[in-house]
Amino acid sequence: MSETCAVSIDQRMRADIAEAIFDQRMAPGTRLSEAGLGEIYGVSRTVVRKALFHLAADKLVDIRPNRGAIVWQPSPAEAHEVFVARRVLETSLLAEGLARMTETDHAALDRILAADIAAHEAGDRQAMIRASGDFHRRLAAPANNSVLLAFLDELIGRSSLIIALYEARDAAPCSHHDHQALLAEIATGDVARAQAALAEHLRDCQNRLVLDAPSAETPALADLLHRPRRA
Amino acid sequence: MSETCAVSIDQRMRADIAEAIFDQRMAPGTRLSEAGLGEIYGVSRTVVRKALFHLAADKLVDIRPNRGAIVWQPSPAEAHEVFVARRVLETSLLAEGLARMTETDHAALDRILAADIAAHEAGDRQAMIRASGDFHRRLAAPANNSVLLAFLDELIGRSSLIIALYEARDAAPCSHHDHQALLAEIATGDVARAQAALAEHLRDCQNRLVLDAPSAETPALADLLHRPRRA
DNA sequence: GAAGGTCGAATTGTATCCAATTGGCCGAGC
DNA sequence: GCTCGGCCAATTGGATACAATTCGACCTTC
Incomplete structure (x- = not known):
């Protein structure tokens, strides 16, 4: 009822x-x-x-x-693994789907990019994160594999959490300039270059994370683990 | 307690x-x-x-x-997607991990292969499925990414179910000859050839499925859905 | 004063109970 | 004879009650 x-x-x-x-x-x-x-x-x-x-x-x-x-409190190591996983998965999905992309796909990506830019201008962080996620999801859609898409979906969710944890508060979660450039590469249809651009973009996202700030207990633990037996 | x-x-x-x-x-x-x-x-x-x-x-x-x-009753389409996903994921993981493989990795793979062969000789279907899963898992381990490994784990589980559903009862779930040949390629260290062998092996597994047998209700259901009832 | 132990409040894990939904069965009506 | 309708058993969904565990605080003891 x-x-x-x-x-x-x-x-x-x-x-x-x-x-x-x-x-x-x-x-x-x-x-x-x-x-x-x-x-x-x-x-x-x-x-x-x-x-x-x-x-x-x-x-x-x-x-x-x-x-x-x-x-969830991902450790720096886990955060790293998630982004590596995204690089592997998304570049593969792009290679699978690039040739299959239609006008509809391009239009959808353009639309999401526009929303992304709008969110940036409005300073709406939540909308930015959502738009960025949508962009990557849509980018993978033409590969037409719901199983891998579900994996990507999970990774995008975890990335959002990681970004919320490790990224500087004022920084953008994902540069829409990167997305724009990526779309240009995709338009040329060159798989290798598009893959490279995507990988580079994800690496940038990863590099923007600050993996030493988080909270009080993790660093101490990491310190201990990094100390070789010689005390 | x-x-x-x-x-x-x-x-x-x-x-x-x-x-x-x-x-x-x-x-x-x-x-x-x-x-x-x-x-x-x-x-x-x-x-x-x-x-x-x-x-x-x-x-x-x-x-x-x-x-x-x-x-779970995977449809033929879902079964197909799972195997495509495995091909994408496993070849990527192999590329990531191949250079990092140590003697320990090779030894572990050899050990699993031996168990696989033993299971084949004994006709122990369950042991064969398990050994095959272990083989693929171990093959992906050197990539050293627990996130992607978890995805693979899920796919292997789903594959086992699919094999149980769609594969002829007497057929082997995974040819250990393929595994053996794959290990030989890996030993040479040639990434592209190892990837090709792995992809080919997974395609073989997929081709061994008979995707038309359990079609009792699905087509009928689809028919009904396309027809508005009560004319 | 610090270390260790014990008790207790708070929270989770499990079992049981009741309500809601499903699917089949049977009978009434056309 | 066939279909539509409403009852009825069976099963799941959700709420509550009780047991087990954790964690913190207080107290004792050295």
């Missing part, structure tokens, strides 16, 4: 939490107590747990047995 | 069900009733649901709202 749209309440919770994470309202490490969330949404812990479990499957939250769920 | 090993009961359930699927004891489409499984394992539906939800995240079971969980 209550005709709460077509989406179930747990889907709404998942979307809300994900959005809050991407928008930096929820910092990594934030505790997500079952009772608290249930209170907010007016549902029992059962459905909260379902939502949290789903978010955990997407690697956006970390469920620690008997110790509750927190927003 | 029942010292039930270190693994929780729901992990055991997941492993059992996955094994049963891969070993063709549970055919795709088999209903997995919550009460039934809870009875078998002596736990409440709560933990059964957790296990089923996890299996659904791995795409091994399909949870249909209000209608229960069944073993």
